[in-house]
Amino acid sequence: MMAAPTPLITVDAATKTYKLRSRSLRRVNMTALDRISLVINRGETVGLVGESGSGKSTLGRAILHLTDLDSGKIVYNGNEIQSLSESEFRPYRRKLQMVFQNPLTSFNPMMTMESALLDSMRLVSELDLNTKRRRVLQLLDQVELSSRFATLYPYEMSGGQLQRAAIARALAPDPDFIFLDEPTAALDMSIRGQIINLLLRLQRETSVSFIFVSHDLRLIRYIADRVLVMYQGQLVESGDKAQIFDHPQHAYTQKLLSATFVGQAERAQARSRTET
Amino acid sequence: MVLLDIRNLSIDFHVGKDIVHALRDVNMQIKAGSRTAIVGESGSGKSVTSLAVLRLLPTTAHVESGAIDYDGRDLLTLNESELHTVRGRKIAMIFQHAMASLNPLYPVGQQIADIYRHHFGGSKQDAWARAVEVLGETGIPNPEARARDYPYQFSGGMAQRVLIAMALVCKPALLIADEPTSGLDVTIQTQVLDLIERVVAELDATLMLITHDIAVVYATCDRVIVMYAGKVMESGTLDQVFGRSANPYTIELLKCFEETGVDQMPFIPGRVPDMRDTWPGCSFAVRCLFAKEVCHQQEPPVIELEPDHLSACHFARELQTQGVQVAPAADGGEHGEEMSS
Amino acid sequence: MSAIPQLQDDFVVIRRPSLYRRLVEANGAWRVNLNLAILIFIIVLGVIAPLLPLQNPVKPLPLERLNPPSAEHWFGTDTNGMDVFSRTIHAIRIDFTLAISSVVIGVVIGAPLGAISGYYGGRIDDVLTRITEVLQGFPQILFAMAVLAAAGNSLINLILIIAFYNIPVYSKMVRSVVAPLREVEFVQAAKVAGNRPIAVVFRHIIPNALVPVFSQLPLSCAYAVQLIAGLSFIGLGVSIPTPEWGAMIQNGASQIVFGKWWVSVFPGLGLFFSVWVLNNVSDILKSLVVRRA
Numbered sequence A: 001m002m003a004a005p006t007p008l009i010t011v012d013a014a015t016k017t018y019k020l021r022s023r024s025l026r027r028v029n030m031t032a033l034d035r036i037s038l039v040i041n042r043g044e045t046v047g048l049v050g051e052s053g054s055g056k057s058t059l060g061r062a063i064l065h066l067t068d069l070d071s072g073k074i075v076y077n078g079n080e081i082q083s084l085s086e087s088e089f090r091p092y093r094r095k096l097q098m099v100f101q102n103p104l105t106s107f108n109p110m111m112t113m114e115s116a117l118l119d120s121m122r123l124v125s126e127l128d129l130n131t132k133r134r135r136v137l138q139l140l141d142q143v144e145l146s147s148r149f150a151t152l153y154p155y156e157m158s159g160g161q162l163q164r165a166a167i168a169r170a171l172a173p174d175p176d177f178i179f180l181d182e183p184t185a186a187l188d189m190s191i192r193g194q195i196i197n198l199l200l201r202l203q204r205e206t207s208v209s210f211i212f213v214s215h216d217l218r219l220i221r222y223i224a225d226r227v228l229v230m231y232q233g234q235l236v237e238s239g240d241k242a243q244i245f246d247h248p249q250h251a252y253t254q255k256l257l258s259a260t261f262v263g264q265a266e267r268a269q270a271r272s273r274t275e276t
Numbered sequence B: 001m002v003l004l005d006i007r008n009l010s011i012d013f014h015v016g017k018d019i020v021h022a023l024r025d026v027n028m029q030i031k032a033g034s035r036t037a038i039v040g041e042s043g044s045g046k047s048v049t050s051l052a053v054l055r056l057l058p059t060t061a062h063v064e065s066g067a068i069d070y071d072g073r074d075l076l077t078l079n080e081s082e083l084h085t086v087r088g089r090k091i092a093m094i095f096q097h098a099m100a101s102l103n104p105l106y107p108v109g110q111q112i113a114d115i116y117r118h119h120f121g122g123s124k125q126d127a128w129a130r131a132v133e134v135l136g137e138t139g140i141p142n143p144e145a146r147a148r149d150y151p152y153q154f155s156g157g158m159a160q161r162v163l164i165a166m167a168l169v170c171k172p173a174l175l176i177a178d179e180p181t182s183g184l185d186v187t188i189q190t191q192v193l194d195l196i197e198r199v200v201a202e203l204d205a206t207l208m209l210i211t212h213d214i215a216v217v218y219a220t221c222d223r224v225i226v227m228y229a230g231k232v233m234e235s236g237t238l239d240q241v242f243g244r245s246a247n248p249y250t251i252e253l254l255k256c257f258e259e260t261g262v263d264q265m266p267f268i269p270g271r272v273p274d275m276r277d278t279w280p281g282c283s284f285a286v287r288c289l290f291a292k293e294v295c296h297q298q299e300p301p302v303i304e305l306e307p308d309h310l311s312a313c314h315f316a317r318e319l320q321t322q323g324v325q326v327a328p329a330a331d332g333g334e335h336g337e338e339m340s341s
Numbered sequence C: 001m002s003a004i005p006q007l008q009d010d011f012v013v014i015r016r017p018s019l020y021r022r023l024v025e026a027n028g029a030w031r032v033n034l035n036l037a038i039l040i041f042i043i044v045l046g047v048i049a050p051l052l053p054l055q056n057p058v059k060p061l062p063l064e065r066l067n068p069p070s071a072e073h074w075f076g077t078d079t080n081g082m083d084v085f086s087r088t089i090h091a092i093r094i095d096f097t098l099a100i101s102s103v104v105i106g107v108v109i110g111a112p113l114g115a116i117s118g119y120y121g122g123r124i125d126d127v128l129t130r131i132t133e134v135l136q137g138f139p140q141i142l143f144a145m146a147v148l149a150a151a152g153n154s155l156i157n158l159i160l161i162i163a164f165y166n167i168p169v170y171s172k173m174v175r176s177v178v179a180p181l182r183e184v185e186f187v188q189a190a191k192v193a194g195n196r197p198i199a200v201v202f203r204h205i206i207p208n209a210l211v212p213v214f215s216q217l218p219l220s221c222a223y224a225v226q227l228i229a230g231l232s233f234i235g236l237g238v239s240i241p242t243p244e245w246g247a248m249i250q251n252g253a254s255q256i257v258f259g260k261w262w263v264s265v266f267p268g269l270g271l272f273f274s275v276w277v278l279n280n281v282s283d284i285l286k287s288l289v290v291r292r293a
Helices: A055-065 A086-093 A113-119 A129-142 A145-153 A159-171 A187-207 A217-223 A241-246 A249-274 B046-053 B080-086 B106-120 B124-137 B155-168 B186-203 B214-220 B240-241 B246-258 B294-297 B316-321 C018-025 C029-051 C085-119 C122-137 C140-151 C155-181 C185-194 C197-235 C245-253 C263-286
Strands: A007-021 A027-041 A047-048 A071-076 A095-100 A177-181 A208-211 A226-231 A234-240 B002-015 B018-031 B035-039 B060-069 B091-094 B174-178 B206-211 B223-228 B231-237 B302-306 B309-312
Touching: A007 A055, A027 A055, A027 A071, A027 A208, A027 A234, A047 A055, A047 A217, A055 A071, A055 A177, A055 A208, A055 B316, A055 C018, A086 C085, A095 A159, A095 C185, A113 A129, A113 A145, A113 A159, A113 C185, A129 A145, A129 A159, A159 A177, A159 A187, A187 A208, A187 A217, A187 B246, A208 A217, A217 A249, A226 A249, A226 B155, A234 A241, A234 A249, A249 B186, B002 B046, B002 B091, B002 B206, B002 B316, B002 C085, B018 B206, B018 B223, B018 B231, B035 B046, B035 B214, B046 B060, B046 B174, B046 B206, B091 B155, B106 B124, B106 B155, B106 B223, B124 B155, B155 B186, B186 B206, B186 B214, B206 B214, B214 B240, B214 B246, B223 B246, B231 B240, B231 B246, B240 B246, B309 B316, C018 C029, C018 C263, C029 C085, C029 C263, C085 C122, C085 C155, C085 C197, C085 C245, C085 C263, C122 C155, C140 C155, C140 C197, C155 C197, C185 C197, C197 C245, C197 C263, C245 C263
Parallel strands: A047 A208, A047 A226, A095 A177, A177 A208, B035 B206, B035 B223, B091 B174, B174 B206
Antiparallel strands: A007 A027, A007 A071, A226 A234, B002 B018, B002 B060, B223 B231, B231 B309, B302 B309
16 A cells, blocks of 8 residues: 555645724735645645644635635646536535534534435435445444444534544545544543544545644644644645654744643653752 | 632532532642642533632522632632622632633723722722733733723733733732633643743742643643542642542543554543433443442542542552552553653 | 444433423423413314304304304304304414415525525625515505505415515524524535535525424414404405404404493404414424524
């Protein structure tokens, strides 16, 4: 499986500016994406780091055709998809999937898990309904949920269970790419590991590419092959995980790293020195 | 000396026909001058405890039993006017959502000045000057001008500084901070924590910090109280609780934050119990790797391992004397060196 | 490989409470049972009215005008000598049919309009919102009088007028529920799944907007019943000899001063109880709107 990396998604000079009105009713432009260019290879996990408002979610929404770009190209599998209309893009929908931050609001409260997963397979025309039903159970099994979860509604499940179901839902139409938008941020610390380990296993078992967005560099360190750092709409740093963690170049990356690991270790040490 | 003594506190929430037992016989002591962290996950009761101290519980909450002694008085028996002399003046609080805690209709300086005048009186000019002074102390650049700004003109981190300024204007003896950094970016979190620490040191105040983040505890606090499912699991100094943990929940929780190898991230299997239920044994037993028969049947006693170091576990002593070797082989004992220091 | 999963770790058996249980929990068994029983009783009475051994509701008996309640005529007779008891019960049929059909038409047109308005927003929303505001601006009775005078005093026209009132009620209500749903993540997820916009609206958004609509339905019916009766009272809508509460009240209104109270009071009670019960049922259903966490 370790062949030369083949690009799956190429983003070229993507630019997006939101026009907001400030309280004084002046128009304010907010640049969410500023000439972002990046490549996501088949089967790799890219960690995407950046403070809130740095454009991480906008990037994901643009790749998934949930938002338009002002300029720039997004090429999936050799096809330019950014300029397509919604109906022209529909054939690509099933190949590009997403897991949302809040598991409870990302499921329709009126649908059981089975309906939700079947709905996610609506563009899978090669399978009949009975096959899809069996696939729902396989998918639930794949994310370590028993088959009885198929009949449950979202409010009957815990956050961790729902987020596993959300991953099953994203896997259902057999995608090439899943955008994971802070999938553990709304979960308790003690169960975040379940989701991370599940993703790590899927990474080994399938050839799906992930973009994993997180504030938490610890999670990125577990899960990412490569790390992208966004700051105020720009891609300020990208590289191998080891390179980013060991030799951060950009000032923001350094600040982020020191705020997460180094600083805390040093502070804790300093404290134990002063107190003993 | 104990500044805040919470004894046998049980609080229920009546939600429709359901009764949620949010706090179940909680005992904790906050020592004067300490920086105490209350650590727990959602549903652990850590926020309910802090709200109970300030008597800010919603009307659905019912205090079933217990007392909260502060400075020799039970806060739960104070009437409204007595409460006003304590709230804000002696005990101040910083909330998670800084922006939502500020009144959008008034300049922040005025909001701070109003609190000052409410407790100390004096002229408006003096109060305003004091407001500008505390804003400056929290590291807000150009405080004279910023005091006239409205809350929406502040970023999340700056709004949190305003809230801290508001909390410290009356020089409180106890500062309660409920998840003060969880909505903020990582780089700003550090700044806010540094500020809280500095302010507490300057005021010679006591800090009670509610958090779910172990890293925040390491960075800011010297004492820890670990809560789970409405009960206190373990308490003691940072070194005792995190360095020589004597409660399986603390041990497992710490593992989740540890830097281990890369193939697996540690987690605690299972889920937190439904807080409407009651059970005879230990709350953590169903998720606990060390659980024995007795854990499911009897409520664990609170064992004092060393002065101050308390753990609610049947096997607290065994856990500590045998270190982490009690851990079954299944999880590889990968946390050995961290615990045995 | 096997379809039988091994991991049953944290599965909790959940008893899903029935709709009825949830209603009882929020409102108390008495309130729910009493009001539902009265409503069902009224509707069943209307449905089986022709099968009951009642007197002919539209047969005038010229020799028995304005007879007081008696063993033969339980509620007495009206100015035309028709049996008030039979007419009061038969009136359920016409009043409820008119009310329900007009409300259903209003919902069927209004709810999708509101959903589209709320989901797409922007220009479409602006236009639809202005139109509903104009519709709601008409004084209702006056408008009904004008239309019935111009287009003819038929039951179909009456139904359409009341439906017309209900369209903006439901489009506004659905719009207010749908607009915040547009940005909710499960709607985004539905798009990612490949739902066409129309499927997003009908499969994912409208079902979630239905609870407030259902709780409003009885209230609208109550309002429609009042409106029908009101219009019939002033001589529009339904007229004698068709049994209808409003027209019956009108028929007896001039007799009350002569002590012949039964002609108006019994249909009045029918109207009052129906509206009261429908209002209560609406209140009871509203307790479902609060989503269980």
